Amino acid sequence: MLDGKIPAGPLEQKWDKYRSTMKLINPANKRKYNIIVVGTGLAGGAAAATLAELGYNVKNFCIQDSPRRAHSIAAQGGINAAKNYPNDGDSIWRLFHDTIKGGDYRSREGNVYRLAQVSNNIIDQCVAQGVPFARDYGGLLDNRSFGGAQVSRTFYARGQTGQQLLLGAYSSLSRQIGLGKVRMFPRSELVDLVVVDGRTRGVVMRNLVNGQLESHAGDAVILATGGYGNVFFLSTNAASCNVGAAFKAYKKGAYFANPCYTQIHPTCIPVSGTHQSKLTLMSESLRNDGRVWVPKDPSDKRSPANIPESDRFYYLEEKYPSFGNLVPRDVASRNAKEVCDKGLGVSATGYAVYLDFSDAIKRDGKDVVAKKYGNLFDMYHNIIDDNPYETPMMIYPATHYTMGGLWVDYELQTTIPGCFALGEANFSDHGANRLGASALMQGLADGYFVIPYTIAPFLANNGNSDIQKDHAAFKDAEKKADAYVKKILSINGKQTADEIHRKLGQIIWDYVGMARNNEGLKKAIGMIKELQEQFWSNVTVPGSDTDYNFALQKAMRVADFLEFGELMAVDALDRQESCGGHLNEAFQTDEGEARRDDDNYCHVAAWEYKGQGNEPAFHKEPLVFENVELTQRSYK
Amino acid sequence: MTTQGKTINITLKVWRQKGPGVKGKLETIEAKNISTDMSFLEMLDTINEGRIVQGKEPIEFDNDCREGICGMCGAVVNGIPHGPEKAMTLCQLHMRKFKNEDIIVVEPWRARAFPIIKDLVVDRSALDKIIQSGGFVSMVAGGAPDANAIPISQNIAEKAMDAAACIGCGACVAACPNASAMLFVSAKISQLALLPQGKPEAAQRAWNMVHAMDDCGFGNCTNEKECEAACPKEISIVNIARMNREFIKAGFASHVM
CATH class of the missing domain: 1.10.1060.10 (Alpha-helical ferredoxin)
Structure with a gap:
């Protein structure tokens, strides 16, 4: 039985009590500790900067050419906080409750309450950094309602909130780099985590410019390496997003929690052909003003403007009168799939639904709509070559975020002492489904306001690591990584890593996607195993391991995804219920909603690696709800 | 590769350079049946896929988000950084902006402060x-006043x-x-x-x-x-x-x- 180490006591006092009683490290001693942070997104960048501000020595790594490019940058819509500036009834409790409910009661009360508490500090911090949030005419911060929330608690910076928050974290990080407190290593990818005598000792990184393997020893390692959405091949993630670092930690003993929880975002630009390298997300703030519909008659091939109201099926508004187009992401996505599976879909592929702004334009005028969504409309116009001011947009769900991740306790520590996981890389706060504008909140909460506290007890209790990078364990890890790279390069088969990745993505989308069933999941596991064999016998990777080689980077990431995809299916098969982003077709309410089984599955499923070819071992962390009553979600 | 739209044939003249400080040159690469629905980077992906299978080294180029926000991609296309479209990154440029039989010259950012790492990838x-x-x-986490204070x-x-x-x-x-x-x-x-x-x-x-x-x-x-x-x-x-x-x-x- 896994223990999340949630502090005892009333919910409202857990975090305060933890902070007041935790062990501290004397300011003069902080400089004796070396902390390795992998990743420079909202969680990693904020953590590296803040730990350096506190006085720790930090080494920070990222795979891109600059820490400013982490994929947090692509988040559009906004960031939630319980400020209640609009005076519309928001509170820390309400943000907490919405997040627990939105996650379909599969997250921890203690973690989520802490998240809601620090949400307000985040907004203060970002404004002080010079993040140009949207403001009203009086100069105060503006808020909007977002993705299923009935209060306006979302702060935003045009459609570029993630970019502005990331650049804020990057500016704080840059300041610490300039001061010499952070050493930055761009174009570096984690190839192994080094664990000796049950404690994390450091990392082996691969320099992506010259292929060299470099060991770095440290007193603690923080993984803030993002999610695994690219297991689907097509997703809204950036090209280099990968599961590699988390998966290497898993192989070294860190449990992987709830890998089957993935979020399919409802408002993405539909697939057009097999050349496609990614799916572009459009902020779901669009659902505030856009109305989702399909023609009532599957054979109706009229252009959308010529289809009268009476022949349109506004399926979300009809099914969910109180939330309408603002139902949570999983509900909106599943309903889009359902109408398309019934043959009601639009576009040449039949896998798209309309998102129509004509009412909003009539009501508010084109200028108002353009001010809110102009950049999104332009982006759509450029990609699809169609003007959404005149013709309804076409949208379809795409994989966007992964709620599963490395299992961590309340201190964000994995099951390997000294190895912590933050942001999307951990599993802890979003349960089975994440609400809109909560990813930015969690990444920054972990980085600015949680890990700077929770790392101290570990260091205070364990002191400095006594192993340096010349230790045999590092040399051994380097040797293994080198052999691994050379093996991939030597296969010399006939398929590119991208081709194999595309096949994997199709399997995951078909059988481990929006709707799953036991038969499909079993089939997927077999197919993935077969694909793993294809990779190791027939992949072809060009070039060498001594210079910049993007195809080699990709192939190494695909190899991880191939193993990880299997774990996802195993977890999905184990969870014989539906909840949030995990829908098993056998477990639905009469209304077609996810039907949970709280008696048997109100737990976190954490998987332990048991060696190549062996089934992973299952560990359970029961979820305890002392403050919230578990109900069947209903957005009617 | 299946595709639904129209296709074009193009000739790329693309900068190839093995590493920093090595002499580079423009290589001519013919690309057939390029879907006009592809982005410029998807066109390069498609060429690279073909080259990898033929045992040729792919064209290296930086890219990441592919939605115009991370700032990682970029090349000089026909003399213009990010190509001919206004207000657009290279990843958002679509092949429908080119015509059949076009010759497209692709070069890296050129500046003394940006040494070339390989092909189109610069530092x-x-x-x-x-x-x-x-x-x-210059501020540290924790000390900020209320966001609406100013x-x-x-x-x-x-x-x-x-x-x-x-x-x-x-x-x-x-x-x-x-x-x-x-x-x-x-x-x-x-x-x-x-x-x-x-x-x-x-x-x-x-x-x-x-x-x-x-x-x-x-x-x-x-x-x-x-x-x-x-x-x-x-x-x-x-x-x-x-x-x-x-x-x-x-x-x-x-x-x-």
Whole structure:
């Protein structure tokens, strides 16, 4: 039985009590500790900067050419906080409750309450950094309602909130780099985590410019390496997003929690052909003003403007009168799939639904709509070559975020002492489904306001690591990584890593996607195993391991995804219920909603690696709800 | 490759260079049946897939988000950074903007401060160094006042946001005949000089960042305005004027020098 180490006591006092009683490290001693942070997104960048501000020595790594490019940058819509500036009834409790409910009661009360508490500090911090949030005419911060929330608690910076928050974290990080407190290593990818005598000792990184393997020893390692959405091949993630670092930690003993929880975002630009390298997300703030519909008659091939109201099926508004187009992401996505599976879909592929702004334009005028969504409309116009001011947009769900991740306790520590996981890389706060504008909140909460506290007890209790990078364990890890790279390069088969990745993505989308069933999941596991064999016998990777080689980077990431995809299916098969982003077709309410089984599955499923070819071992962390009553979600 | 739209045949003349300090050259590559629905980078992916199977080295190019926000991609296409479309990164450029039989010349950003790593991949760490010299507000997590404590007029907030939209791609440097980074530097100086949070350090910031820019080997501004024309985020050269004012003011501030 896994223990999340949630502090005892009333919910409202857990975090305060933890902070007041935790062990501290004397300011003069902080400089004796070396902390390795992998990743420079909202969680990693904020953590590296803040730990350096506190006085720790930090080494920070990222795979891109600059820490400013982490994929947090692509988040559009906004960031939630319980400020209640609009005076519309928001509170820390309400943000907490919405997040627990939105996650379909599969997250921890203690973690989520802490998240809601620090949400307000985040907004203060970002404004002080010079993040140009949207403001009203009086100069105060503006808020909007977002993705299923009935209060306006979302702060935003045009459609570029993630970019502005990331650049804020990057500016704080840059300041610490300039001061010499952070050493930055761009174009570096984690190839192994080094664990000796049950404690994390450091990392082996691969320099992506010259292929060299470099060991770095440290007193603690923080993984803030993002999610695994690219297991689907097509997703809204950036090209280099990968599961590699988390998966290497898993192989070294860190449990992987709830890998089957993935979020399919409802408002993405539909697939057009097999050349496609990614799916572009459009902020779901669009659902505030856009109305989702399909023609009532599957054979109706009229252009959308010529289809009268009476022949349109506004399926979300009809099914969910109180939330309408603002139902949570999983509900909106599943309903889009359902109408398309019934043959009601639009576009040449039949896998798209309309998102129509004509009412909003009539009501508010084109200028108002353009001010809110102009950049999104332009982006759509450029990609699809169609003007959404005149013709309804076409949208379809795409994989966007992964709620599963490395299992961590309340201190964000994995099951390997000294190895912590933050942001999307951990599993802890979003349960089975994440609400809109909560990813930015969690990444920054972990980085600015949680890990700077929770790392101290570990260091205070364990002191400095006594192993340096010349230790045999590092040399051994380097040797293994080198052999691994050379093996991939030597296969010399006939398929590119991208081709194999595309096949994997199709399997995951078909059988481990929006709707799953036991038969499909079993089939997927077999197919993935077969694909793993294809990779190791027939992949072809060009070039060498001594210079910049993007195809080699990709192939190494695909190899991880191939193993990880299997774990996802195993977890999905184990969870014989539906909840949030995990829908098993056998477990639905009469209304077609996810039907949970709280008696048997109100737990976190954490998987332990048991060696190549062996089934992973299952560990359970029961979820305890002392403050919230578990109900069947209903957005009617 | 299946595709639904129209296809074109094109000829690429693309810069190939094995590594830093090695001589490079333009290689001619014929690409057939390119779907006009592809983005420019998907066109390069498709060519690379074909090359890998044939045992040829793919064309290396930087890319990541592929939605025009991370700033990682970029190449000079037919003499224009990020290609011919206005206000667009290379990843957002679609092949429907090209015609059948077009010859497309693709080169890396060229600037002394951006050494070539391989093919179209360049080292832009000089831009990070400039930010490290002063592109921030000196504050630490935990001490911030309430976010609404200082109202900021919408007009100022919007202007700051206009400048903050810079994605740090380096197209401005590639476009400038002097390989100047003034547009990039001025965008950050402007954003923070406009906002009350950045004002206390405005003079020191301008002084430090301009000197860091010079130290990194970027050229000077001679009002060519090429940077503004190439910028995918339409950062205005008004920012350069503001930066110059901030820099001159800094020169008068005895505590800065």
